[in-house]
Amino acid sequence: MTSLSSNTLSRWSTDELLCWSLRGIATIAGAIVILIVVFLIVEALPALQHVGLLRFFTDPSWHPAEGLYNLTPMLWGTLFAMTGSVLIATPLGILSAVFCHYYAPLILARPYRRLIELLAGIPSVVYGFWGLVVMVPLIAEIQPPGPSLLAGILILTIMILPTIALMADASLANVPQQYLRGAAALGLPRWATIRGVVFPAAKSGLFTGVILETGRAIGETMAILMVSGNVVQTPSSVFAPIRTLTANIALEMAYALGDHRAALFVSGLVLMAMIVALVVSAGWISRGRMYG
Amino acid sequence: MAETLSRPQNPREWLALVLVWGAAGLVTAVFCWLLGDIVWHGLSHVSWTFLTAPPENAGRRGGIGPILVSTSLILGVCLSVSLPIGIGTAVLLAEFTSNHSLFGRMTRRSLDVLAGVPSIVFGLFGNAFFCKTLGLGFSILSGGLTLACMVLPILIRSTEEGFRAVPTSYRLSAAALGLSRTTTLVHLLLPAAVPGLLVGLVLGVGRAIAETAALIFTSGYVDRMPESLLDSGRALSIHIFDLSMNVSGGDANAYASALVLVIMLLAINGTVSWLAIYGLHRKIVAA
Amino acid sequence: MTPVEPITGSRLRHSLEDRPTGGAPQPFVEVDRLSLYYEGKPAFQDVTLSINKGCMTALVGPSGCGKTSFLTCLNRLTDLIAGCRVSGRITIDALAVLAPDTDVIQLRRRIGMIFQKPNPFPLTIRRNLEFPLREHGIRDRGQITQTMETTLRDVGLWDEVKNRLDSPALALSGGQQQRLCIARALALLPEVLLMDEPCSALDPLSGGVVEDLIVSLRGRYTVLIVTHNLAQARRIADHAALFWVQNGAGRLIEAGTAKQIFEEPRDPLTAAYVSGMRG
Numbered sequence: 001m002t003s004l005s006s007n008t009l010s011r012w013s014t015d016e017l018l019c020w021s022l023r024g025i026a027t028i029a030g031a032i033v034i035l036i037v038v039f040l041i042v043e044a045l046p047a048l049q050h051v052g053l054l055r056f057f058t059d060p061s062w063h064p065a066e067g068l069y070n071l072t073p074m075l076w077g078t079l080f081a082m083t084g085s086v087l088i089a090t091p092l093g094i095l096s097a098v099f100c101h102y103y104a105p106l107i108l109a110r111p112y113r114r115l116i117e118l119l120a121g122i123p124s125v126v127y128g129f130w131g132l133v134v135m136v137p138l139i140a141e142i143q144p145p146g147p148s149l150l151a152g153i154l155i156l157t158i159m160i161l162p163t164i165a166l167m168a169d170a171s172l173a174n175v176p177q178q179y180l181r182g183a184a185a186l187g188l189p190r191w192a193t194i195r196g197v198v199f200p201a202a203k204s205g206l207f208t209g210v211i212l213e214t215g216r217a218i219g220e221t222m223a224i225l226m227v228s229g230n231v232v233q234t235p236s237s238v239f240a241p242i243r244t245l246t247a248n249i250a251l252e253m254a255y256a257l258g259d260h261r262a263a264l265f266v267s268g269l270v271l272m273a274m275i276v277a278l279v280v281s282a283g284w285i286s287r288g289r290m291y292g
Numbered sequence: 293m294a295e296t297l298s299r300p301q302n303p304r305e306w307l308a309l310v311l312v313w314g315a316a317g318l319v320t321a322v323f324c325w326l327l328g329d330i331v332w333h334g335l336s337h338v339s340w341t342f343l344t345a346p347p348e349n350a351g352r353r354g355g356i357g358p359i360l361v362s363t364s365l366i367l368g369v370c371l372s373v374s375l376p377i378g379i380g381t382a383v384l385l386a387e388f389t390s391n392h393s394l395f396g397r398m399t400r401r402s403l404d405v406l407a408g409v410p411s412i413v414f415g416l417f418g419n420a421f422f423c424k425t426l427g428l429g430f431s432i433l434s435g436g437l438t439l440a441c442m443v444l445p446i447l448i449r450s451t452e453e454g455f456r457a458v459p460t461s462y463r464l465s466a467a468a469l470g471l472s473r474t475t476t477l478v479h480l481l482l483p484a485a486v487p488g489l490l491v492g493l494v495l496g497v498g499r500a501i502a503e504t505a506a507l508i509f510t511s512g513y514v515d516r517m518p519e520s521l522l523d524s525g526r527a528l529s530i531h532i533f534d535l536s537m538n539v540s541g542g543d544a545n546a547y548a549s550a551l552v553l554v555i556m557l558l559a560i561n562g563t564v565s566w567l568a569i570y571g572l573h574r575k576i577v578a579a
Numbered sequence: 580m581t582p583v584e585p586i587t588g589s590r591l592r593h594s595l596e597d598r599p600t601g602g603a604p605q606p607f608v609e610v611d612r613l614s615l616y617y618e619g620k621p622a623f624q625d626v627t628l629s630i631n632k633g634c635m636t637a638l639v640g641p642s643g644c645g646k647t648s649f650l651t652c653l654n655r656l657t658d659l660i661a662g663c664r665v666s667g668r669i670t671i672d673a674l675a676v677l678a679p680d681t682d683v684i685q686l687r688r689r690i691g692m693i694f695q696k697p698n699p700f701p702l703t704i705r706r707n708l709e710f711p712l713r714e715h716g717i718r719d720r721g722q723i724t725q726t727m728e729t730t731l732r733d734v735g736l737w738d739e740v741k742n743r744l745d746s747p748a749l750a751l752s753g754g755q756q757q758r759l760c761i762a763r764a765l766a767l768l769p770e771v772l773l774m775d776e777p778c779s780a781l782d783p784l785s786g787g788v789v790e791d792l793i794v795s796l797r798g799r800y801t802v803l804i805v806t807h808n809l810a811q812a813r814r815i816a817d818h819a820a821l822f823w824v825q826n827g828a829g830r831l832i833e834a835g836t837a838k839q840i841f842e843e844p845r846d847p848l849t850a851a852y853v854s855g856m857r858g
Contacts (some may be wrong), residue, residue, distance in 0.1 A: 025381055025384065028377055029381040032400045039425075040413070096315055107483075119319075182694065182698040186764070189300070197710075222504045223679075275408050275410065
């Protein structure tokens with residue numbers, strides 16, 4: 001942007017008016033996040049005061065009717081679902097991008113990329129519905145009851161795969177041609193070039209993609225609510241039903257009152273904290289890696 | 293890099309080939325399974341009656357007419373609020389702030405965080421702020437306003453890109469001719485930045501329609517035809533959710549509704565691609 | 580088709596000093612009526628050239644005559660470019676380069692290429708050298724370290740980088756990067772070196788260092804070097820070939836010994852170009 005913000009160009013009062021009204025508008029936009037945090041804290045305050053932060057992690061269980069507010073089983077549910085889905089989706093997504101760029105014949109590459117873009121656009125409720133109607137019964141045949149951590153992981157995987165695949169695709173496209181030519185001139189075969197040259201060159205983009213998909217996995221509500229059974233417990237196996245923090249809020253918000261409602265806002269704050277921690281640690285790691 | 297090295301040179305290359313094709317095949321298979329399933333089960337139930345009639349028996353029979361109306365109204369509220377704020381902010385960030393201004397950086401940073409907030413947290417916020425504090429209750433208005441907050445970062449990012457794509461020479465020529473910045477903006481820059489704006493708009497609409505968690509406790513569950521913006525209204529995504537989770541025997545209509553929703557989104561995605569090409573064409577013509 | 584020997588340990592222990600330094604001139608690279616078309620448009624047509632073993636040949640001429648494209652045909656890098664068609668014959672050490680069943684990987688091991696803009700991989704210095712060696716079958720740590728030191732010494736980089744082999748290669752200066760790229764190519768013990776204006780993207784000082792390195796390669800490798808710089812060509816080349824655009828495509832105007840091209844050119848165009856009156 002050229003330095004057009006200096007005063008030499010705006011000698012008209014309409015311009016001043018415009019600039020100030022735009023500033024006002026932008027302030028509204030920028031303030032929304034602050035507003036969200038403020039409201040979360042305000043609504044969560046009663047629970048933090050009456051119940052106390054420690055009890056959210058030490059109470060015997062989550063039983064708002066009896067005044068018990070332990071979030072830990074649901075934290076575990078969120079963490080397991082997130083970890084499982086990221087572990088599966090990341091290699092699949094990155095290999096998909098590698099397929100598009102380096103292995104697919106041209107007539108397949110473009111439709112495949114379009115397919116991934118379409119997958120990215122399907123609403124979570126449709127994924128959840130399909131998972132409920134198709135995947136859960138299949139899992140129930142292997143091991144009842146069906147709605148389970150495994151179902152949640154699988155559905156989440158399908159949902160976050162486009163995120164990492166598209167980011168990886170963009171990063172691979174940005175790898176300078178000269179690296180590829182240099183590798184070819186050295187007689188390096190295809191996968192060796194990808195593994196040894198392309199991946200290091202695309203490192204930061206791939207990393208960003210992983211961060212984005214992890215954030216999406218943590219924040220997903222509808223699909224995981226529909227397929228994972230919603231029993232508040234720390235899962236003992238992948239076939240056990242779980243409830244995530246997000247699903248918990250969605251399920252109980254409709255009828256929660258008083259301290260219970262405030263406790264749900266506390267779990268909302270915990271979610272925000274997880275996302276912020278993710279973004280911050282991403283920035284911290286990538287700064288260190290910038291010259292590596 | 294589609295070149296003649298297609299025969300793998302050693303076992304590692306073979307393994308890589310198998311894994312890469314396997315991954316692509318797996319993803320394609322899952323996608324076809326999913327879409328195929330929805331089309332297969334939903335197609336038989338979708339008809340003009342389905343699209344216009346009200347739901348009966350908690351949605352097990354009947355159609356989604358009022359629901360489509362509610363969805364459009366929610367969308368309308370969302371866009372009428374987010375468009376002005378989004379364009380205004382984008383204009384400010386692209387045209388009136390330098391890259392190093394504190395205000396610009398802070399606004400951008402806060403928008404980045406906003407983009408990452410989970411949709412359920414938006415739902416909580418919408419419930420606390422729009423429904424309770426502003427007293428709007430469960431209504432289309434609350435839902436639309438909450439969605440506007442969600443869609444804003446997408447809109448702003450895309451519109452800002454659109455403005456940045458306009459060549460600096462336009463602005464310099466306008467200034468050299470003594471035109472005020474307002475005139476330059478309205479008559480010269482805005483029209484040229486329209487492709488970026490449209491892409492952002494369409495992406496935002498796509499996100500808004502797909503949204504469920506943010507609407508559950510802001511716009512409500514009522515599936516009647518809404519009378520006003522303050523009425524509660526059910527969006528299509530919520531209808532699918534309700535039919536599949538809370539209504540036994542609602543699967544058939546859930547499939548049909550899901551198909552309608554997917555088709556709407558495919559149309560929107562198609563528009564984005566078409567716009568990208570069209571926008572490019574216009575830039576070349578204008579250049 | 581001559582079978583290619585894999586790189587074995589005994590070959591690796593020899594540094595540049597031990598390589599044979601030419602002998603009786605024998606054609607090593609033979610090009611017969613080579614033409615290259617990008618999307619139907621010719622880059623160059625009907626180039627016939629014969630290059631002796633151990634010779635340094637400069638390809639000169641103004642830009643756009645197809646000199647770089649010509650180089651890329653020799654190691655089949657044209658396979659990477661979509662819409663590219665090559666016709667004619669190339670023979671390197673009796674190996675038919677353009678034949679469909681030629682092992683391109685082994686071909687490119689025997690031919691090293693240095694690009695105009697230094698392009699070390701975004702890895703450490705050590706990995707830049709180690710990685711291609713590993714891929715071509717050298718796995719032994721000791722051999723690799725030995726080869727690394729030998730080639731880095733040969734290009735004059737050893738003293739400059741021996742204490743920072745694990746730092747990023749991209750942190751090196753332009754001249755150092757180019758020398759690293761040359762070391763990387765030499766580590767695979769090629770027989771032919773293709774150099775596309777290796778000094779033109781470097782500042783004069785670094786360019787001089789690289790040029791001295793190239794001169795030291797003479798006789799031990801068959802080198803084809805594209806250069807815009809006539810003075811450089813005069814300084815370093817044994818043979819020279821002039822390319823020019825005629826009838827819409829690059830063509831080989833004249834080829835011969837350096838003495839002949841620069842002092843007794845047969846073609847009037849060559850005479851005009853080397854005296855600076857044209858180009």
